[in-house]
Amino acid sequence: MSxxxxxxxxxxxxxxxxxxxxxxxxxxxxxxxxKDAGETARIAVEAGSNGIMVxxxxxxxxxxxTVKEIKRKVNVPVILFPGNISGLSKFxxxxxxxxxxxxxxxxxxxxxxxMSAPILKSWGLEAISMAYLLIEPGATAGFVGDANLIPREKxxxxxxxxxxxxxxxxxxxxLESGSGANAAVPxxxxxxxxxxxxxxxxxxGGLNSADAVVNCVxxxxxxxxxxxxxxKTIPLDNGKALSEIIQAINKIQK
Ligand code: 1GP
Numbered sequence: 249m250s251x252x253x254x255x256x257x258x259x260x261x262x263x264x265x266x267x268x269x270x271x272x273x274x275x276x277x278x279x280x281x282x283k284d285a286g287e288t289a290r291i292a293v294e295a296g297s298n299g300i301m302v303x304x305x306x307x308x309x310x311x312x313x314t315v316k317e318i319k320r321k322v323n324v325p326v327i328l329f330p331g332n333i334s335g336l337s338k339f340x341x342x343x344x345x346x347x348x349x350x351x352x353x354x355x356x357x358x359x360x361x362x363m364s365a366p367i368l369k370s371w372g373l374e375a376i377s378m379a380y381l382l383i384e385p386g387a388t389a390g391f392v393g394d395a396n397l398i399p400r401e402k403x404x405x406x407x408x409x410x411x412x413x414x415x416x417x418x419x420x421x422x423l424e425s426g427s428g429a430n431a432a433v434p435x436x437x438x439x440x441x442x443x444x445x446x447x448x449x450x451x452x453g454g455l456n457s458a459d460a461v462v463n464c465v466x467x468x469x470x471x472x473x474x475x476x477x478x479x480k481t482i483p484l485d486n487g488k489a490l491s492e493i494i495q496a497i498n499k500i501q502k
Contacts, residue, residue, distance in 0.1 A: 254299075254325045254342035255376050255419060258471065261298055262448050266500045267465040269493075271297040272329060272427070272452070272475030274304035275314035279479065282310055286317030288482050293322045295487035296494035301473065302340065303329030304427070305388040315339040327376070331392060333364045342374035346422070349379050349409055353394040378420040378450075379413030381406060383433050387426025387453065400431070403440035410441045410449065420471075421445065425453035428476045432460055435467045442468025458493045465497055472497070 250256050261268045271292040273285050280288065289300045300318055302311070315337045318326050328343040330336055336343065345368070348356040368375050382395040383406065390397050398406050406423060413421045423433045423441060432454040441449055451464050452473030461472050474490070481489045 252374055252376070254327060254374050257325055258299070258376075258420075259448065262470045266497050266502060267469060268298045268471040269296065269461075269497060270299045270301050270327070270450075270471060270473045271478045271490075272301045272303070272473050273314070273318065273479070274427070274475060275302055275311045276304060276306070276308050277310050278308075282313035282317040285314045286321040288479065289318040289326075290321035291482050291487040292478050292490060293324050295491035296498075297324070297478075297490065299325045299327060301327050301329040301344070301475075302337075303331055303335050305331040305392045307332065307334035311335065311337045312339055328373075330364075331389070333360055333367075336364055336367060336373075338371040338373060340373065342376055343368060344378045344420070344422070345375035346378045346380040347418070348382065348393045348395060349413060350381055350396050350398060351393050352396050356393045356395075376420065377418045378422055379409070379416070379418040380422045380424060381409050381413075383423060383425045383437065383453075385426055385429050385431060386424075387429045389424060389426050398437075400434050400437070403434065403437040406433075406437045407440040407444045410445045414445045414447050419447060421447065421449040423449060423451050423469075427453060429454035432456075432464065435463055438464060438467035438469055458489075458496045461493050462496050462500060465500055466502075 448470035450471040451469040
């Protein structure tokens with residue numbers, strides 16, 4: 249069996265479809281209980297989401313329970329999206345092993361990673377290396393990660409960081425405008441990144457409509473992440489709006 253099953257799954261899905269859709273669940277008891285998180289994940293996967301990310305910039309101590317409930321309910325990969333060392337759980341399938349390349353604080357570039365790598369090894373958890381780039385407005389992640397946010401009107405800076413990420417050997421790049429952000433990553437920035445790198449890249453933050461997601465995929469994103477939208481709509485419509493978005497992704501003629 250492959251030593252990197254989750255990475256193989258993501259890469260294959262990205263190659264064989266227009267884009268991979270991942271649902272982000274924040275393990276925050278003020279947002280939902282672990283049980284409700286499991287139910288949201290189940291509905292999101294039924295709607296066609298290809299995997300569940302679990303994480304957030306702040307930690308609340310219910311991560312293990314949340315991951316376990318989600319694992320009980322879905323048969324797609326559950327991938328950690330840690331905001332810090334506290335965002336790790338041995339019950340997940342893999343972790344996005346992220347380096348916040350445009351942070352001003354080396355802790356977020358390599359410090360937290362050094363402190364957590366031996367833990368991951370002892371658990372045998374699959375680590376998928378990912379360059380994390382924060383774009384304006386950045387939301388909570390921008391503040392917590394002490395980011396030198398990439399200006400929205402500077403696509404070339406994002407492209408340069410993305411290419412540097414590829415040359416540094418990262419498997420993936422994540423362009424992030426911040427969870428709950430009032431503006432998604434600009435389309436011309438996504439296009440500039442798609443033109444210059446050969447590795448897959450993720451776009452997330454503020455993708456709150458079918459148009460926003462579809463345009464992002466048309467611009468070149470290989471993986472799209474939705475958290476806030478899924479969290480808000482699933483309790484109201486049982487996954488209908490999400491299912492429509494995923495169908496719209498699949499219908500794009502590339
Ligand atoms: C945040 O990109 C993700 O890290 C998802 O953002 O919650 O705005 O969908 P939203």
